[in-house]
Amino acid sequence: MKEENAKNVASKELSHIELGKFYFLNNKYDEAVSEFRKVLEINPANAEAYYNIGLIKESSNLIDEAKEMYSRALAVKPDYEIVRNRLNKLIGIEN
Amino acid sequence: MFFKLRNREVAKKTKNAEYCLLRCKDGVSVKKKQFAVIGLGTFGYNVALELVRKNIQVLGIDSDNGIVNRISNFITQALVVDATDEKAVEDAGVADCDGVIISIGESIETSILATLIVKELGVKNVIVKSSSRWHSKVAAKLGANTIVYPELEMAKKLVDTIVAPNILEQIKLSKDYNLVEVIAPKEVWGKTIRSSDIRNNYGINIIAIRKQIPIINESHNSIDIKEEINMLPGPDDEINQNDVLIVIGSEKALAKLKKIEDN
Numbered sequence: 001m002k003e004e005n006a007k008n009v010a011s012k013e014l015s016h017i018e019l020g021k022f023y024f025l026n027n028k029y030d031e032a033v034s035e036f037r038k039v040l041e042i043n044p045a046n047a048e049a050y051y052n053i054g055l056i057k058e059s060s061n062l063i064d065e066a067k068e069m070y071s072r073a074l075a076v077k078p079d080y081e082i083v084r085n086r087l088n089k090l091i092g093i094e095n
Numbered sequence: 096m097f098f099k100l101r102n103r104e105v106a107k108k109t110k111n112a113e114y115c116l117l118r119c120k121d122g123v124s125v126k127k128k129q130f131a132v133i134g135l136g137t138f139g140y141n142v143a144l145e146l147v148r149k150n151i152q153v154l155g156i157d158s159d160n161g162i163v164n165r166i167s168n169f170i171t172q173a174l175v176v177d178a179t180d181e182k183a184v185e186d187a188g189v190a191d192c193d194g195v196i197i198s199i200g201e202s203i204e205t206s207i208l209a210t211l212i213v214k215e216l217g218v219k220n221v222i223v224k225s226s227s228r229w230h231s232k233v234a235a236k237l238g239a240n241t242i243v244y245p246e247l248e249m250a251k252k253l254v255d256t257i258v259a260p261n262i263l264e265q266i267k268l269s270k271d272y273n274l275v276e277v278i279a280p281k282e283v284w285g286k287t288i289r290s291s292d293i294r295n296n297y298g299i300n301i302i303a304i305r306k307q308i309p310i311i312n313e314s315h316n317s318i319d320i321k322e323e324i325n326m327l328p329g330p331d332d333e334i335n336q337n338d339v340l341i342v343i344g345s346e347k348a349l350a351k352l353k354k355i356e357d358n
Binding site for chain 1 (some may be wrong): 143150278307309312315317318319320335336337339
């Protein structure tokens, strides 16, 4: 029973991530952020969700918010290389 | 003393070597651009490396043996030379260069003497990195062709980004006109250039629009953004929420644009 619950939670997380990506690719940024936030409600340690929100903020020229999200992603997953590269670029450090 | 003697020999050898010339396929010799960088501190070191990246031959000069050793593998020639020793600077081959960048920051006196020596050697293009207003004035009196004051320029740029965060980049074109990269103001989101009437409303001309296109990065299977630039956009091109406009306008018109963003 416990195993099944865990599977359901993981599947819910994944479907919100995929839906968020779909919205992002269709330029529906607010909806995309809302989906990624739902992922974080289920699993606050989901680094990809932080990264995705950061990327949306960056593409919306909201650089401080993007930096904050990338930092959170790195706090959860310090070896997340693409996030490290993006954050370094925003701070002004060349990779 | 040992280094000076050694380097004079190296400099002479260098002058005679093929270092100055490239041979094209048709056999015609073409001179590659050569620059000397005198003073290989942080600024000079990076200038030298950037010049090499742009395919320019670089002669780097510094009085510090350690710095010269460190850069020697990355530039065309690196020499330990006292920049205030006229004969040593001449022997290094500085006079043959298309331009000289003097980036001696720690001693204004040394920088000024080096400028004088290089000008007397007949170098046509002398660029001096200044470290104060007085330094700039003296370098100008000595005939420096360009004076850069990176600390002051960066300070101004930094303040601009703090005061007007929507202005991403600003290049002065003339006394009154600037080229500016600005985040598209809310008022024009979803409008075409024609319907936004941006030229009449703001007194600026859009010369390019930079867009962030959402994509899937196949290698990471994650979302990513790709930058696209629409050069010379037409009147029917649309301006969207996250676009960055590259515009030309007067200081007055651009100030109006900044104010709109503040409100």
